[in-house]
Amino acid sequence: MVLYDLIPHPQSSSPALAISVEAARTVEGTLVIRYVVNGDVDKILIPQPVRYASRHPDLWKNTCFEAFVSAGEGADYLEFNFAPSTAWDAFKFESYRVSGGSFPFPSPHFDVARPKGRLEVTVVLDMTETPEADARATWHLNLSAVMEAKEGTKSYWALAHAPGPPDFHNRDCFIATLPA
Structure with missing residues (x-):
């Protein structure tokens, strides 16, 4: 797995946090992402767990982790949102x-842990049946997070930030690479 540190957007305010992400791609076509938040985690609004991992709209409006994946050099890409719930x-x-549009995708496998002062979310995505994730191409990723503080402010974290307001879709932020 390759380790990355996310940086807060300059216009964001948040509790004292550090967010790191590990990403790996298996030969079989699985994408494994592990987000680790350290620091004032108790000041973050963490959504309540859902009984079964399931699709929900608008996760990006609250605390969530995101992964943007582009295969090769094309303009198309995939966006995944993962809540700690x-x-x-x-x-x-x-x-x-x-x-x-939305597309059919198998439910990812989640592992969520909350040791003291820390939040860990590991997500395993089966990309084998996803034509947009060409198994022969290098995958370019933007790994990011939205942290909602209990007081109501939000901070936006990513591998890199383009000028202007937070924009995880900006291709200048797709700086992680996982070769075929």
Whole structure:
């Protein structure tokens, strides 16, 4: 697994946190992502667990983790949202913010842990039946997070930030690579 540190958007305010992400791609076509939040985790609004990992809309409006995946050099990409509750969603885009709509995707496997002062969310995605995740191409990723503080403010974290307001869809932020 490759380890990355997320950085807060300069216009964000948040409790004292550090967020790291590990990502790996298996030969079989599985994407494994592990988000680790350290620091004032008790000040973050964590959604209540859902009974079964299931799709839910608008997760990005609250505390959630995100992964944007593009195979090769094309303009199309996938977006995945993961809440610590195990709610999730997936979208495809034909190009920058041009929706290709929701698409069928198998429910990811979640492992969520909350040791003292820490939040850990590991997600395993089976990408084998997803044509947009070409198994022969290098995958370019933007790994990101939205942290909602209990007081109501939100902070936006990513591998990199383009100028202007937070924009996880900006291709300048897709700086992680996982070769075929």
